[in-house]
Amino acid sequence: xxxxLGSIRHRGPxxxxxxxxxxxxxxxxxxxxxxxxxxxxxLTNEDGSLWLVFxxxxxxxxxxxxxxxxxxxxxxxNTDTEVLLHLFEExxxxxxxxxxxxxxxxxxxxxxxxxxxxxxxxGIRPFFYVETPHGLLFASEAKALLTQPEVTRELDLVSLxxxxxxxxxxxxxxxxxxxxxxxxxxxxxxxxxQITTRQYWDLxxxxxxxxxxxxxxxxxxxDEFTDLLCDATRLRLRADVPVAAYLSGGLDSSLTTSIVxxxxxxxxxxxxxxxxxxxxxxxxxxxxxxxxxxxxxEVVRTTHADIGRxxxxxxxHTEVPLTRTAPAPMFLLSQLVHxxxxxxxxxxxxxxxxxxxxxxxxxxxxxxxxxxxxxSRLRPELFRxxxxxxxxxxxxxxxxxxxxFQTGSRDxxxxxxxxxxxxxxxxxxRRFLSQEIRHATDxxxxxxxxxxxxxxxxxxxxxxxxxxxxxxSQYLLSSQGDRVGMAHSVESRLPFLDYRVVEFCNxxxxxxxxxxxxxxxxxxxxxxxxxxxxxxxRPKRPYRAPIYRSFFSPAPDYVHELLSPRSILTAxxxxxxxxTLLVGKAAEGAGLSETDEMALVGILSTQxxxxxxxxxxxxASPVSKNxxxxxxxxxxKTRAAAGYAGRxxxxxxxxxx
Amino acid sequence: MTIERQIRDYITRNVLFTDGGIEYDDxxxxxxxxxxxxxxxxxxxxxxxxxxxxxxxxxxxTPENFDSIARLASFIRSKAPGAERYVSxxxxxLDEAAA
Numbered sequence: 001x002x003x004x005l006g007s008i009r010h011r012g013p014x015x016x017x018x019x020x021x022x023x024x025x026x027x028x029x030x031x032x033x034x035x036x037x038x039x040x041x042x043l044t045n046e047d048g049s050l051w052l053v054f055x056x057x058x059x060x061x062x063x064x065x066x067x068x069x070x071x072x073x074x075x076x077x078n079t080d081t082e083v084l085l086h087l088f089e090e091x092x093x094x095x096x097x098x099x100x101x102x103x104x105x106x107x108x109x110x111x112x113x114x115x116x117x118x119x120x121x122x123g124i125r126p127f128f129y130v131e132t133p134h135g136l137l138f139a140s141e142a143k144a145l146l147t148q149p150e151v152t153r154e155l156d157l158v159s160l161x162x163x164x165x166x167x168x169x170x171x172x173x174x175x176x177x178x179x180x181x182x183x184x185x186x187x188x189x190x191x192x193x194q195i196t197t198r199q200y201w202d203l204x205x206x207x208x209x210x211x212x213x214x215x216x217x218x219x220x221x222x223d224e225f226t227d228l229l230c231d232a233t234r235l236r237l238r239a240d241v242p243v244a245a246y247l248s249g250g251l252d253s254s255l256t257t258s259i260v261x262x263x264x265x266x267x268x269x270x271x272x273x274x275x276x277x278x279x280x281x282x283x284x285x286x287x288x289x290x291x292x293x294x295x296x297x298e299v300v301r302t303t304h305a306d307i308g309r310x311x312x313x314x315x316x317h318t319e320v321p322l323t324r325t326a327p328a329p330m331f332l333l334s335q336l337v338h339x340x341x342x343x344x345x346x347x348x349x350x351x352x353x354x355x356x357x358x359x360x361x362x363x364x365x366x367x368x369x370x371x372x373x374x375x376s377r378l379r380p381e382l383f384r385x386x387x388x389x390x391x392x393x394x395x396x397x398x399x400x401x402x403x404x405f406q407t408g409s410r411d412x413x414x415x416x417x418x419x420x421x422x423x424x425x426x427x428x429x430r431r432f433l434s435q436e437i438r439h440a441t442d443x444x445x446x447x448x449x450x451x452x453x454x455x456x457x458x459x460x461x462x463x464x465x466x467x468x469x470x471x472x473s474q475y476l477l478s479s480q481g482d483r484v485g486m487a488h489s490v491e492s493r494l495p496f497l498d499y500r501v502v503e504f505c506n507x508x509x510x511x512x513x514x515x516x517x518x519x520x521x522x523x524x525x526x527x528x529x530x531x532x533x534x535x536x537x538r539p540k541r542p543y544r545a546p547i548y549r550s551f552f553s554p555a556p557d558y559v560h561e562l563l564s565p566r567s568i569l570t571a572x573x574x575x576x577x578x579x580t581l582l583v584g585k586a587a588e589g590a591g592l593s594e595t596d597e598m599a600l601v602g603i604l605s606t607q608x609x610x611x612x613x614x615x616x617x618x619x620a621s622p623v624s625k626n627x628x629x630x631x632x633x634x635x636x637k638t639r640a641a642a643g644y645a646g647r648x649x650x651x652x653x654x655x656x657x
Numbered sequence: 658m659t660i661e662r663q664i665r666d667y668i669t670r671n672v673l674f675t676d677g678g679i680e681y682d683d684x685x686x687x688x689x690x691x692x693x694x695x696x697x698x699x700x701x702x703x704x705x706x707x708x709x710x711x712x713x714x715x716x717x718x719t720p721e722n723f724d725s726i727a728r729l730a731s732f733i734r735s736k737a738p739g740a741e742r743y744v745s746x747x748x749x750x751l752d753e754a755a756a
Contacts, residue, residue, distance in 0.1 A: 578674035581675070581676075593699070
């Protein structure tokens, strides 16, 4: 357990705690944020029967506590951790529905010998587990599990194939064989050697007929949304340490930052990423917003070389093949936040999914229009309007763009219509996978799962479901969120992902989200109250980071080594000839297409994963009882370990609080 | 070497990343078959300009001119009637330089 904790000490370097009895071992690495003196974990209840390890925050713990006190629960701390424990004691698994937060936790009942675990609705906090012949292992990061000898260290080929189509493994999978992810909105129980999981929450939308109509004036929706978002932000300022904010220069983070400044705080530190490469740089907007809002602003200026330099560390933390480099600057940003003395930062993540800010929603609408109005002369110009700022796409003749997107029009009746072009384009990178992998997996033939009621939703709502359940939950919140933040012990908090905000947005009429090609309509209306017009009216610019120049101008040593024919052959995931041709093309500086760049990052990150986790053991120095703040609680053995002679039935690991 | 052959070789090595050739005829749709995406078109334009010494305007980048090997070859010939000779001459010059 001390080795497991050592492997994730970056997530919680302040205190370590271990509980062990004859059946279970629980461990915690704590990043102390609330009740710094008394929040030590694992935490137990009044009679010592329940033990909790908890990663994350229950933001509404202040509101939940009086009810529990009135029911006779006594509190020894002012933490949300203790509220969670008593809430479970009182309501059992149903407690999950009362939580407003970002969390992954496990509660061991030493009397009934049952373990209960839960993960937040959208998957902001991670939870991985492995079932072994000796019982259940779980942890916040897969690397903690991979330190254990009973866990096989090999990449999951199906997950790898899925990354090369969907940009991430599908729900429930990790990059490693046998290591499973407890999906967002799920709970897990382990009892008598049996593991069961169940979904307790999912994204839901009204039927299409409902979202087609707007029954109240727009201003009424704006007022209600403003109240909700302000309250979501207020809850996310609860901490006994200072809270900072990320400021990207776009509408979403500008709005949450503005709410903090205008409603709750006279002083706020903001942080942002600037790029030396002007194609990606937003620093002008960031500086402007910082001046408008009067924040103390700091910037991490990022070069191509910086991205190439830290990329191996980024992959170590994300633990999954990546198809983009965007997590690397986020990793550098959290380092700056940490070095500036902060543990918590607000971000604007989530608005693009739930208020329809992404181009993919507009693209789907245009493709549908084109399929139905095949003779319209507007068709090419519509595509150019949404893709004009990507690379050199704006210089392509509009007729060709139209023809390109038309290739998916025959799919108009598919529930997956909105995402088929993206997936087909990305799946072109599968040509780099080895023949063995392509033949051994179902590849893109496996589709993400929709809930049964999805056929009755509107088209935009189905697209939102896919974007939120795949891109947001499986990639953005982990590889560009939790993992790169926690790499430097920085917790991000996301007001737009308060479940009340999400459910409110999902119930909105479609035209308050996407009105023609005007995205995030309601948010822009709200933005009028808080922001200058040049911000609330600004077209969205996607956050992107440079790719091939980060690895080939000049190439860091590890790039040469890991992409060499020998390394590719030894690892066995990719077609050596194809990779050699791609590397040659990149090294010539001829410029790579979007697809080529995705393939390049995907191959390089997979090779890094192989090197870091398969070839080598992800061994970490154990937490030291002499050097670290460690408390170990040993309880008397309560029952024979049935069927697992000499071994604990459960080895459990939590972290953070 | 015919223009068709050169286009095929270019696409094979730089878009499909293989030396194994591609399994469709010169009239097959590069878009519908998923051979080219809109980004790869730009690469193809740059390559064609350099290789055949022609200038391609944005208005020229249409499916009619680029959506098959045969169409692109025909377009290149219309832009530069001596394209094959240009490439042969350039190839000879390179061979001489290499020697």
